[in-house]
Amino acid sequence: MPNYQQIINDIHANLKTTKNTGEVADYIPELGKVDGELFGIYLNNVHGNNFEVGDTQVPFSIQSISKVFSLAMAFANQGNALWERVDVEPSGNPFNFLSLLEREKGIPRNPLINSGAIVIADCLVSNLKNPKEDFIQFVRGLAGDDSISFNEQVAESERITGFRNYAIANLLKSFENLANPVEEVLDFYFHQCSIEMTCEQLSNAFFAFANHGVCMRGNQCLTQKQAKRINAIMLTCGFYDEAGEFAFEVGLPGKSGVGGGIVALLPNHYVITTWSPPLNEKGNSYFGMQALEQFTTETKSSIF
């Protein structure tokens, strides 16, 4: 086994000495309050070992990383019927892009861009008895940690500035690809994005995706097929118009969020989570992208 601790220590220390040209997202005002200097890397492997450096125990806004959890839950509930309402093709466009949706008649390109995640939120609002409560319980179950919660201030901050998401939801509604009221679906979506987790909790929650669907606590949280399908979607769609670049540089399935988190995994081996709030121009963590590129190069581990 590579010396993971030494490798992540070195990557963290080296990046800390370089200039971070990224910018902390502030289009959701509450996110702009976070300290841009925070930086953590956490790795757990399927043998039960874990390694960490930096600010791995500070909860942060997971934002779009939550789209993997909502997809997993909706896929588990609905199976293949899901793919009638959302496609599985990369979009090559920013996460909140609108015109593709108009052209493709209200069928989002994939579940990891905003339009797709809003359709998934609609499915969950339709199928769950208590959507927000049931969803947070699902995430807690994946992570094996009952302390994980929504951040109401972040959800509200996004609601009052979420003009593009309202536009997307209304466009979906006009194409009859939203069964529930726009306000109700977006309330769910803003809450899922507001979930706060640490690097450790995220790595634990993604463990099942690296481990054929079996969670940290040893139960089968997802089927093997669901884990396989969702990993494929993460690889091709997890980084919006930087998905090709991430595959090229890092070579792992993964998902980013505008809170500065990135989770990536090597099936059968490990999950690695990085968190550094300043984002590059594509909306992905500037340090996170570099840390992961260095990590897979150094450990000679990627799916390719």
Ligand code: DON
């Ligand atoms: O809908 C939004 O704009 C945010 N709640 C999530 C965006 C996001 O995290 C994109 N990821 N890089």
